[in-house]
Amino acid sequence: MSSTSQEQNLLFKEKTLVGVPLQKVDSILKVTGKALYTKDVRLPDMLHAKIKRCPYPHARILSIDTSKAEQIPGVRAIVTGKDFPVQQNEDTPAVAFSEALYANQAVVAVAADQRRTSELALEMIFVEYEPLPWVTDPEIAMTPGKTPTKIVHPSETWYEDPNVGRHIKIRKGDASASFKECDRVIEEKYTTGMVSHFQLEPVTFVAQPDPDGGVSVWATSSGPHKTQYELSRYLGMDADKIRAKVPFLGGWFGSKEECHVAAICAKLALKADRPVKLELSREETLTATGQRHPSVITVKDGINKGGKIVARQIRAIFNGGAYSSLGNNVVINAVLGAVSVYDIPNFHMDCYRVYTNEQPGTPMRGPIGFQIAWAIECQMERIANELGMDPVEFRLKNVLKEGSENAIGELMESISHDKVLEQVTSAMKLNGQGKSSIPQDSTQENKWVRGRGVALSAKWAPGGSPHQAMVRVKESGKVEVWVDVVENGQGIYTGITQIVASEFGIPSTDILLMPLVFGSDSSMSGLSGGASASRQLVNLGNAVLEASSNAKKLMAERASKKLGVPSHDLDVREGRVFSKTDFRRSLKISELFLRAPIVGYRTVASFTEGVEFVGYGTFYFRQGKLDPETGMTIGGRISPFYMSTAQIAEVSVNVETGQVRVEKIVAAADVGVAINPDLAKGQIVGSVCMAMGAATSEELVFKDGKIINANLADYEIPSIFDVPLVIPILVENPLQNGPFGAKSAGEPSMFPTAPAIRNAIHDALGIWVNDLPITSERVLEALQKLREN
Amino acid sequence: MLNETRIKVRFILNGESRNIECMAADTLFDTLRDSLGTMSVKQGCDFGGCGVCSVLLDGRPVYSCLMPTWKVEGSKIETLEGLKGKELMNLDAIQQAFATNFAQQCGYCTPAMILNAKALLERNPNPSVDQIKDALSGVLCRCTGYMPIVEAVMQAAMMRRKKTQV
Ligand code: FES
Ligand code: FES
Numbered sequence: 036m037s038s039t040s041q042e043q044n045l046l047f048k049e050k051t052l053v054g055v056p057l058q059k060v061d062s063i064l065k066v067t068g069k070a071l072y073t074k075d076v077r078l079p080d081m082l083h084a085k086i087k088r089c090p091y092p093h094a095r096i097l098s099i100d101t102s103k104a105e106q107i108p109g110v111r112a113i114v115t116g117k118d119f120p121v122q123q124n125e126d127t128p129a130v131a132f133s134e135a136l137y138a139n140q141a142v143v144a145v146a147a148d149q150r151r152t153s154e155l156a157l158e159m160i161f162v163e164y165e166p167l168p169w170v171t172d173p174e175i176a177m178t179p180g181k182t183p184t185k186i187v188h189p190s191e192t193w194y195e196d197p198n199v200g201r202h203i204k205i206r207k208g209d210a211s212a213s214f215k216e217c218d219r220v221i222e223e224k225y226t227t228g229m230v231s232h233f234q235l236e237p238v239t240f241v242a243q244p245d246p247d248g249g250v251s252v253w254a255t256s257s258g259p260h261k262t263q264y265e266l267s268r269y270l271g272m273d274a275d276k277i278r279a280k281v282p283f284l285g286g287w288f289g290s291k292e293e294c295h296v297a298a299i300c301a302k303l304a305l306k307a308d309r310p311v312k313l314e315l316s317r318e319e320t321l322t323a324t325g326q327r328h329p330s331v332i333t334v335k336d337g338i339n340k341g342g343k344i345v346a347r348q349i350r351a352i353f354n355g356g357a358y359s360s361l362g363n364n365v366v367i368n369a370v371l372g373a374v375s376v377y378d379i380p381n382f383h384m385d386c387y388r389v390y391t392n393e394q395p396g397t398p399m400r401g402p403i404g405f406q407i408a409w410a411i412e413c414q415m416e417r418i419a420n421e422l423g424m425d426p427v428e429f430r431l432k433n434v435l436k437e438g439s440e441n442a443i444g445e446l447m448e449s450i451s452h453d454k455v456l457e458q459v460t461s462a463m464k465l466n467g468q469g470k471s472s473i474p475q476d477s478t479q480e481n482k483w484v485r486g487r488g489v490a491l492s493a494k495w496a497p498g499g500s501p502h503q504a505m506v507r508v509k510e511s512g513k514v515e516v517w518v519d520v521v522e523n524g525q526g527i528y529t530g531i532t533q534i535v536a537s538e539f540g541i542p543s544t545d546i547l548l549m550p551l552v553f554g555s556d557s558s559m560s561g562l563s564g565g566a567s568a569s570r571q572l573v574n575l576g577n578a579v580l581e582a583s584s585n586a587k588k589l590m591a592e593r594a595s596k597k598l599g600v601p602s603h604d605l606d607v608r609e610g611r612v613f614s615k616t617d618f619r620r621s622l623k624i625s626e627l628f629l630r631a632p633i634v635g636y637r638t639v640a641s642f643t644e645g646v647e648f649v650g651y652g653t654f655y656f657r658q659g660k661l662d663p664e665t666g667m668t669i670g671g672r673i674s675p676f677y678m679s680t681a682q683i684a685e686v687s688v689n690v691e692t693g694q695v696r697v698e699k700i701v702a703a704a705d706v707g708v709a710i711n712p713d714l715a716k717g718q719i720v721g722s723v724c725m726a727m728g729a730a731t732s733e734e735l736v737f738k739d740g741k742i743i744n745a746n747l748a749d750y751e752i753p754s755i756f757d758v759p760l761v762i763p764i765l766v767e768n769p770l771q772n773g774p775f776g777a778k779s780a781g782e783p784s785m786f787p788t789a790p791a792i793r794n795a796i797h798d799a800l801g802i803w804v805n806d807l808p809i810t811s812e813r814v815l816e817a818l819q820k821l822r823e824n
Numbered sequence: 825m826l827n828e829t830r831i832k833v834r835f836i837l838n839g840e841s842r843n844i845e846c847m848a849a850d851t852l853f854d855t856l857r858d859s860l861g862t863m864s865v866k867q868g869c870d871f872g873g874c875g876v877c878s879v880l881l882d883g884r885p886v887y888s889c890l891m892p893t894w895k896v897e898g899s900k901i902e903t904l905e906g907l908k909g910k911e912l913m914n915l916d917a918i919q920q921a922f923a924t925n926f927a928q929q930c931g932y933c934t935p936a937m938i939l940n941a942k943a944l945l946e947r948n949p950n951p952s953v954d955q956i957k958d959a960l961s962g963v964l965c966r967c968t969g970y971m972p973i974v975e976a977v978m979q980a981a982m983m984r985r986k987k988t989q990v
Binding site for chain 1: 863864866867868869870871873874876903904905907913915919920922923924926928929930931932933934935938957960961963964965966967968969970971972973974
């Protein structure tokens with residue numbers, strides 16, 4: 036490298052924004068109250084919609100009488116199941132058609148001039164039901180001869196067991212034969228309850244009929260294009276006539292994939308020929324939209340003398356509720372979660388997603404993986420304890436190594452399992468049962484006992500979700516970025532801004548991120564899979580990089596003639612096109628533009644002859660499949676990469692009340708390269724606090740087939756007093772195919788928190804709790820059991 | 825069918841006097857968003873559980889979703905729209921500190937958090953961490969884990985104290 040180009044590189048390095056804790060580009064909008072959320076969208080002549088819901092967990096709809104409601108002044112549209120095209124392979128209808136399959140399922144919807152009028156209209160609609168037998172326990176629902184009802188949808192693959200919507204198998208080696216030769220076999224059952232995302236902005240939609248017969252929809256959704264295509268299916272309308280917009284999201288976490296609700300709103304708007312707003316209440320958001328799948332997971336392990344796990348068998352049952360929604364799809368995460376951490380030669384797994392008469396289970400931050408990580412990390416602690424081994428040493432002994440193959444045949448590359456464990460243990464020592472190193476308050480009155488526990492996990496980022504981007508370079512050197520990107524709080528607007536700014540070597544203020552101006556909009560940007568499964572930063576980041584480099588190529592071609600330098604020797608940075616070998620030969624970007632009067636003679640505008648400097652980029656990772664018999668991947672990987680994460684929790688447990696106080700959590704996560712370290716840390720801390728809620732208090736409780744605690748007094752999310760001190764540690768192991776080496780940070784840290792807390796409780800008191808949430812009743816029950824033995 | 829009786833109410837909203845008509849059942853939340861367009865006031869629950877609808881009523885934070893509009897007759901109401909300051913881009917020190925400290929992710933709780941912080945700092949310019957937690961405890965945040973918010977308020981308190989010393 037010549038000295039000039041070295042100097043050049045140094046010069047450009049300084050300007051890069053990768054790794055800089057840039058203030059969020061949307062922060063000013065948010066601290067001034069100007070950020071627009073779907074709930075804030077108001078249109079002229081907008082109607083307000085309300086939904087009438089089924090009071091039974093399972094019922095046949097005999098008749099719906101809307102005649103009285105129709106006569107109420109101000110009522111503009113009423114829709115029932117009959118208003119939607121019959122969907123042959125549809126299993127999550129917008130509105131129940133002939134049967135309602137869960138309590139609070141939508142049956143009729145009304146749009147009227149005022150909210151009060153819609154509410155009144157609901158009372159004047161009379162629905163006759165015939166209650167039918169129902170089931171909410173997935174283990175009963177999947178047992179032939181035991182289940183009182185069958186919910187399986189006709190369009191789906193038929194499995195031998197009743198109500199099974201999806202069954203995935205892994206068969207690697209021979210687990211049952213190896214158990215016989217093992218030194219020890221340990222089998223335990225673990226469960227998790229139904230948890231809500233509880234994003235603070237409840238599910239909301241606004242729909243407006245468009246002049247061309249189409250419809251525009253503002254949605255609390257994870258992706259405009261997802262909403263567009265789903266709506267097209269529900270409404271039987273050409274997707275090109277549907278415009279979906281996602282403004283800022285008041286939290287997401289996987290919720291709000293409620294396109295069937297969006298369909299109700301759009302249908303009402305089309306029928307009334309007026310804009311309609313449909314705002315679900317918190318109670319409706321909790322009882323009638325999808326939540327985290329409850330689970331029952333049995334793990335059986337065979338271990339040899341040296342502490343190596345030689346065989347593992349997992350049977351995982353997920354309560355999927357009445358419909359698939361996205362659930363039958365995400366249940367594959369059980370497999371990815373189970374194979375991503377430990378190296379076990381004989382591995383058998385059966386996971387089931389079972390239909391019951393509950394609302395459909397949907398993805399929630401680290402879907403399904405959260406439940407699997409709970410079971411596996413509880414089990415790992417149990418084994419280490421029974422073997423008398425150090426929990427960290429035991430994990431390290433069994434962990435997958437860089438370059439090894441996991442149980443579905445994927446090569447584990449760019450993983451940091453040992454590194455994250457090392458980082459957390461050096462930040463906070465484990466306690467070790469019996470030899471307490473944490474200062475305990477030993478006064479007589481003190482009822483609080485402290486303990487520490489560890490857990491290790493890994494998160495995947497499945498392929499399959501295409502992302503497209505477009506960038507346009509302006510005469511001023513500013514760069515417009517046209518992408519469908521969903522800002523749910525994670526900071527993706529800022530991340531994408533930093534990536535493009537770094538690529539052009541310009542300040543972040545020279546990036547014009549169009550979604551920041553208009554919200555994300557399916558009609559303005561190329562296709563995008565939206566924000567899900569920790570891949571928006573990687574996929575979209577790669578797409579904008581490609582788009583940027585294509586725009587640069589166009590500029591280089593244009594400049595090549597002017598400079599007399601071949602275009603491949605030209606690069607664009609810091610507002611200039613320059614020769615890579617001779618820095619002095621360069622042009623200002625503005626010199627590639629022409630200027631002409633546009634208003635009279637005084638007002639001049641700039642343009643380019645021929646095409647504009649617009650670059651397009653697409654990122655798509657073609658995903659393989661699992662072999663239905665063996666579970667081995669065919670035709671490519673399922674997840675292009677994995678992200679390692681480990682945590683140590685310190686807790687205090689009150690031996691008299693059973694109350695658990697989480698004091699401190701050290702959380703390490705491999706984020707590849709942190710594009711913005713403060714945003715990445717924010718994701719870790721936020722995940723840990725959310726997972727802590729699920730670990731210690733959150734659960735939607737069913738009684739007689741209905742949720743009985745759908746309000747904040749009875750379903751408690753962590754308050755400012757509940758959250759522990761969280762110390763985030765970024766581990767940077769660059770991903771070769773990530774934008775500037777980045778992986779992602781949104782979900783992985785959800786996994787280790789709950790088991791680390793549970794393992795810390797064991798450290799403190801010697802009790803094992805296998806069920807989430809770890810309520811004080813469960814702690815007391817376990818203490819009682821310990822005393823009895 | 826619908827009770828349409830209207831009540832006349834006068835109050836000061838962000839320094840401007842307002843005369844409006846409301847119905848007996850209207851909450852301050854409905855009035856602020858539906859009639860007066862102060863959209864920074866958010867809603868996260870059905871009834872008094874989340875605090876993101878907080879506004880300042882004569883300087884004290886209240887849940888606007890629990891407050892009947894007719895009751896605010898003669899009061900001073902502040903929402904985030906009324907907050908202006910001398911910091912960069914006319915921001916108040918609290919807004920500035922929230923922006924620079926990553927004290928918001930989705931930002932849905934931010935208006936309420938900032939107003940609660942303002943009420944605290946006006947009363948107590950030098951609060952401890954526990955006092956800050958107490959003051960913000962009426963508002964839930966699902967994204968941040970609260971610590972960046974507490975730090976932002978600490979920093980805002982410092983910025984405000986420096987200002988008054990000059
Ligand atoms: S909206 Fe939740 S307290 Fe007012
Ligand atoms: S930042 Fe999302 S709720 Fe607080």
